[in-house]
Amino acid sequence: MDPTVEARSFWPDAIYAHLKRLGVAQIGYVPDAGHTRLINLCKADNEIADVVLTTEEEGVGLVSGAHLGGQRAALLMQSSGVGNCINMFSLLTNCGFPCLILVTMRGEYAEFNPWQIQMGSITEETFKLSGFLTYRVDEPEKVDDIVGAACDIAFAGNRPVAVLLGQRLIGRKVWNK
Amino acid sequence: MLDRREFVAELLKDRGDLLVVTGLGAPTYDVAAVSEHSLNFYLWGAMGSAAMIGLGLALAQPTRRVVVITGDGEMLMGLGALATIGVKQPANLAIAVIDNRHYGETGMQASHTDAGIDLTAIAKACKFPSTHAVSALGEIADVRRLIHAGAGPIFIQAHVKAEDLPRVLPTRDGQEIKFRFMAALK
Numbered sequence: 001m002d003p004t005v006e007a008r009s010f011w012p013d014a015i016y017a018h019l020k021r022l023g024v025a026q027i028g029y030v031p032d033a034g035h036t037r038l039i040n041l042c043k044a045d046n047e048i049a050d051v052v053l054t055t056e057e058e059g060v061g062l063v064s065g066a067h068l069g070g071q072r073a074a075l076l077m078q079s080s081g082v083g084n085c086i087n088m089f090s091l092l093t094n095c096g097f098p099c100l101i102l103v104t105m106r107g108e109y110a111e112f113n114p115w116q117i118q119m120g121s122i123t124e125e126t127f128k129l130s131g132f133l134t135y136r137v138d139e140p141e142k143v144d145d146i147v148g149a150a151c152d153i154a155f156a157g158n159r160p161v162a163v164l165l166g167q168r169l170i171g172r173k174v175w176n177k
Numbered sequence: 178m179l180d181r182r183e184f185v186a187e188l189l190k191d192r193g194d195l196l197v198v199t200g201l202g203a204p205t206y207d208v209a210a211v212s213e214h215s216l217n218f219y220l221w222g223a224m225g226s227a228a229m230i231g232l233g234l235a236l237a238q239p240t241r242r243v244v245v246i247t248g249d250g251e252m253l254m255g256l257g258a259l260a261t262i263g264v265k266q267p268a269n270l271a272i273a274v275i276d277n278r279h280y281g282e283t284g285m286q287a288s289h290t291d292a293g294i295d296l297t298a299i300a301k302a303c304k305f306p307s308t309h310a311v312s313a314l315g316e317i318a319d320v321r322r323l324i325h326a327g328a329g330p331i332f333i334q335a336h337v338k339a340e341d342l343p344r345v346l347p348t349r350d351g352q353e354i355k356f357r358f359m360a361a362l363k
Contacts, residue, residue, distance in 0.1 A: 025236075025237070026233060026236055026237070049236045049265075051232070051236070051261065051264075051265055052261070052264060053257070053261055054257030054258075054260050054261055055257050057225070057226070058226075058229045058255070058257060058258055058261055059229075060223070060226065060229075061223070061226035061227070061228070061229025061230045061232070061233065061255075061258070062229050062230075062232060062233040063233060064226070064230050064233060065198070065229065065230035065231060065232060065233025065234035065235075065236075065237065066233035066234070066236065066237045067233075068218060068230070068233070068234050068237070068355065068358055068359060068362075069196075069233065069234040069235075069236070069237025069238040069362070070237055070238070070359070070362065071233075071236070071237035073233060087222075087223065087224070088223050088225075088226055090222050090223055091222070091223040091226060091230075091351075094221075094222070094351030094352075095351035095352060095354070095355045096351070096352050096355065097355070
């Protein structure tokens with residue numbers, strides 16, 4: 001396959017490969033169109049406990065408990081869910097828990113729904129104010145490199161790290177189905 | 178109606194290698210009042226997160242038993258966690274809610290349970306296979322056996338008197354609490 005086409009379709013596989021490389025054993029997520037492929041890869045993996053959440057803030061407790069118990073965990077969420085987590089992020093900074101969050105962005109490129117814009121436009125600042133390092137990826141070819149770097153610093157340095165996966169990377173939402 | 182400190186002391190009697198997560202406020206003081214223990218993970222904030230920390234820990238340590246000891250207000254703030262735990266069905270996790278029907282930390286205002294919101298019924302509806310409301314000292318030995326050997330997830334609601342007891346304050350340093358816990362777990 002043409003490497004460009006492959007990267008465009010299979011960037012979630014690059015993320016999954018890093019989760020496996022680092023031995024991530026739990027993922028918490030709220031169902032999300034942009035993360036569908038990654039969620040399915042994790043659900044099909046017997047070495048990863050997949051925990052479907054009612055709200056993203058539950059995930060911050062989950063990763064904290066996982067670390068206490070000696071496992072690595074990651075969270076998958078949409079930008080609108082980041083605001084749900086703010087007070088829970090204090091767990092990470094107070095206790096020095098690692099936390100890797102992969103965020104599918106809304107409210108930016110080709111957004112159809114204006115209600116997504118507010119949280120999308122303050123997602124990165126919210127993370128920074130909450131003590132996170134943030135990375136951003138818009139091109140599929142760069143997912144492997146950036147996500148790999150983010151994973152390493154999260155787990156090697158016990159730091160909260162977020163990767164914003166740009167809406168351009170995920171593609172236009174089809175509304176007429 | 179139980180005395181909250183008596184309930185916690187009875188529940189944690191002969192605790193062995195039980196892993197304990199405490200919700201912020203009075204449950205943290207109640208557990209610290211029983212004894213300082215390295216396998217206590219005390220919360221001082223992040224209200225609503227205790228049950229989910231218990232889930233992450235229970236999944237990571239499937240051969241150990243985990244009990245979350247929290248208050249009615251803290252549980253009410255994270256009710257969704259009961260549904261999430263109900264989906265995951267961790268056999269080694271118990272949630273014990275010390276229900277005094279009030280927010281002790283902010284001046285004893287009534288909580289939703291004081292108006293009859295039934296946490297045990299909610300846990301049952303969330304597919305907890307083992308749910309227990311206790312209000313007498315003699316009932317605690319049975320739930321203590323369950324948290325060590327019963328099939329979970331287990332939910333315990335302890336009906337306790339609403340009283341403002343002297344605080345027993347463990348360290349507030351989250352890093353210290355974490356490192357102590359993790360070192361003892363190894």
